[in-house]
Amino acid sequence: MANYHPADELLMQFAAGQLTNALGIQAACHLESCSQCQHKVRLYEQLGGDLIDISSPVDVAPDAKSKLLAALHQQQATGERASIKSAAELSLDAFYEEQLSQANQRLPKPLRRFVPEYYDNLPWKGLSKSIQSYDLPFSDEQYTARFYKIAAGKELPQHTHNGNEFTLVMSGSFADLSGDYHPGDFVLADHSTHHQPKAHDKEDCICFAVTDAPLKMTGFFGRMLNPFLR
Amino acid sequence: MTQSTQSNAQYLNQLVLQVAQKNEQAYLELFDSCAGRLKAYAIKCGSNPSDAEDLLQECLLTVWNKAPQFNPKTASAMTWMYTIIRNRRIDLLRKEKPNLLQSFDLWPDGHIEQSQPDDFTSSDLNDDVESDLNAKSVRILIESLPEEQRQIVYKVYFEGKSHSEISLDLSLPLGTIKSRLRLAMKKLDNLAKEQMTWLIIILLTNF
Ligand SMILES: [Zn+2]
Numbered sequence: 001m002a003n004y005h006p007a008d009e010l011l012m013q014f015a016a017g018q019l020t021n022a023l024g025i026q027a028a029c030h031l032e033s034c035s036q037c038q039h040k041v042r043l044y045e046q047l048g049g050d051l052i053d054i055s056s057p058v059d060v061a062p063d064a065k066s067k068l069l070a071a072l073h074q075q076q077a078t079g080e081r082a083s084i085k086s087a088a089e090l091s092l093d094a095f096y097e098e099q100l101s102q103a104n105q106r107l108p109k110p111l112r113r114f115v116p117e118y119y120d121n122l123p124w125k126g127l128s129k130s131i132q133s134y135d136l137p138f139s140d141e142q143y144t145a146r147f148y149k150i151a152a153g154k155e156l157p158q159h160t161h162n163g164n165e166f167t168l169v170m171s172g173s174f175a176d177l178s179g180d181y182h183p184g185d186f187v188l189a190d191h192s193t194h195h196q197p198k199a200h201d202k203e204d205c206i207c208f209a210v211t212d213a214p215l216k217m218t219g220f221f222g223r224m225l226n227p228f229l230r
Numbered sequence: 231m232t233q234s235t236q237s238n239a240q241y242l243n244q245l246v247l248q249v250a251q252k253n254e255q256a257y258l259e260l261f262d263s264c265a266g267r268l269k270a271y272a273i274k275c276g277s278n279p280s281d282a283e284d285l286l287q288e289c290l291l292t293v294w295n296k297a298p299q300f301n302p303k304t305a306s307a308m309t310w311m312y313t314i315i316r317n318r319r320i321d322l323l324r325k326e327k328p329n330l331l332q333s334f335d336l337w338p339d340g341h342i343e344q345s346q347p348d349d350f351t352s353s354d355l356n357d358d359v360e361s362d363l364n365a366k367s368v369r370i371l372i373e374s375l376p377e378e379q380r381q382i383v384y385k386v387y388f389e390g391k392s393h394s395e396i397s398l399d400l401s402l403p404l405g406t407i408k409s410r411l412r413l414a415m416k417k418l419d420n421l422a423k424e425q426m427t428w429l430i431i432i433l434l435t436n437f
Contacts, residue, residue: 008415009386009393017316018390020323020331028336042305043418048316049309050372051387053239057266058273061283065261068290069254075291109338138331 002034002184006166011037015044022138022145022210026168028110029208030186111208114138119171119206122147130154136208148207150174150199157196163212165189172205174198242307250297257294264308265290268315274388275319285322289315313337379414382407 006014006027013019014027031037061067103117114137115122124132129151136145147170150156167187174181176195181187189195199205242263248256268289272282292314300310317333324330375383385391385399393411397404 008419009411012383012386012415013390014336016387016390017320017333018386020320020336024331024336028338040419045313046305046309047372047383047418048387049306049312051384052267052271052312052315053308054372055267055270055274058270060265060269060286064265064283064286065258068261068287071287071291072254072257072294110335113335138329140329 002030002036002182002186004179004181004185004187005034005037006030006186007188008040011040012044012047015041015048021140022136022143023166025110025114025138025145026166026186026208026210029108029170030168030184032108032110033184111136119147119149124149131156142212144211146209146211148209150197150205150207152199152203152205153201155196155198163190165212166210168208170206170208172203173200174205174207175200239306239308243302246293246297246300246307246310247302249294250300260293261290264311268311271312271315271388272319274384276389277319281322285315285319288318288322292318375414375417379410382411383414386411 010019010023010027014024014031019027031041103121104112104115106118107115122134124134126132131151131154132149134147134149136147139145150172152172165188167181167189169181169183169185169187171183173183174197176197178195179187197205242260245256245260245263249260265286269282269286272285273279277285289311293311296314300307304310305313317337320330320333320336324332372380372383381400382396385396389395391399393407394404397407400407
C-alpha cells in the first residue's frame with residue numbers, strides 16, 4: 001500500500017479526462033494498486049456526472065434522434081455477421097495478446113502497450129553505472145516520460161528542478177531527505193526541492209519519472225552529467 | 231438532495247437498466263432526458279456544434295452497447311454516462327492528434343464504464359451501502375460550493391485548464407486560484423471521509 005499519493009487536484013484532472021498525457025499514465029499506474037485514490041477518483045467521477053446533471057440542456061440537431069436510431073439499426077443488422085466473423089479474430093487477438101504480454105505482464109496495465117519487456121530486459125541507456133534510463137514513448141511537448149534505474153546503494157547527483165518532476169516508484173526503493181519511498185509511492189519534486197535520492201542497498205530502484213522541464217544538476221558531477229540527461 | 235432529483239436519478243437508472251434489455255422505447259426516453267445535457271458537456275469542453283453532435287452519437291451508441299454492464303450499485307446512470315462521454319471525447323480528440331493516448335490506456339479495465347461485480351474488493355453489501363450514499367451526497371456538495379469555487383471546478387472539468395491558465399482567465403492571482411480549489415477539494419475530501427464513516431457505522435450496525 002502506497003504511503004505517498006498524487007495530489008487531489010491531479011486526481012480530479014484525471015477523473016475529468018484532462019490528463020491524456022504521461023501524467024495520466026502515471027496516475028493510472030498508481031491508481032491500479034491504490035484503493036484510497038480509486039475511491040477519490042470515483043467520487044470525482046460522480047462530481048462529473050453531477051456537473052452534467054445540473055447543467056442546462058442545449059438544442060440537439062433535429063435529425064439527431066433519427067440518425068442515432070439508423071446507426072443502431074444498421075449495427076443490429078450487421079452486428080450478427082460481424083460478431084461471427086470476428087469470433088475467430090478475437091481468439092487470435094487474445095492469443096497474440098497473451099504471447100505479447102508474457103514478457104511484460106508484471107508491469108502495470110497502462111504501461112503494457114508501450115513497454116515491451118519487464119525491467120530486467122529493457123535496453124537501458126547508461127548515463128553512468130549508477131543511473132540508467134529508458135525513454136517511454138509517450139512524451140510530448142510538455143512532459144518527458146522515462147524510467148530511471150538507480151543501482152542498489154547508489155546516490156543520484158544532487159539536483160534541483162526547473163519545473164516539476166513526478167516520480168512513481170516501480171520497484172525497489174529509494175530515500176532522500178524528506179522520506180523513504182517504496183513501490184506505488186508517488187512523489188512530486190518542484191523547483192524548491194533540493195534532493196539527492198539514494199537507492200536502498202539490497203536492490204536497484206526503478207522509477208517512472210515525468211518531468212515538465214529538464215533536470216538541473218548542481219554538484220560538480222551533476223554539471224558533468226547534465227548534458228546527457230537531456 | 232430534493233425528492234425530485236432523487237427520483238430523477240432513479241428514473242435514469244431504470245431507463246438504462248431497460249436499455250440493457252434492448253428496450254428501444256426506454257432508449258428514446260433516455261435520449262429525450264439526457265441528449266441536450268450531454269451535448270452541452272461536449273460544447274463546454276470546447277467542441278464545435280458539429281463535433282458535439284458526433285460525440286453525442288458516439289456516446290449514446292456506446293450507452294446502448296454497454297448498458298448490460300451498467301451496475302447501479304457501482305454508480306448512478308449519470309455518473310456512468312459521464313465516464314462514457316469523457317472517454318469517447320478522449321478517443322475522438324485522438325483522431326485529430328494521433329499522439330494522444332486512448333481512453334483505454336488510462337482506464338484499461340474500463341473502471342465504472344464497464345465494471346464487473348468483481349472489479350472492486352468491497353463485498354456486495356459494501357457496494358449497496360456505498361452506492362446508496364454515493365447517490366445522495368455529491369450533488370448536495372456541488373450545489374453548496376460557492377460560485378467562485380464552482381467556477382474553478384468547471385474549468386478543470388470542461389476546459390482542462392491548469393491553475394496558471396485559470397488565473398489568467400479570471401485575472402486573479404495564482405495563489406487565490408490554488409486556495410479556492412483547495413477549499414473545494416477539502417470539502418470533497420471531508421465528504422469522502424464522511425461517506426466512509428457512514429459506511430463503517432452502517433456495516434457495524436448490520437452485524
Ligand atoms: Zn494513492
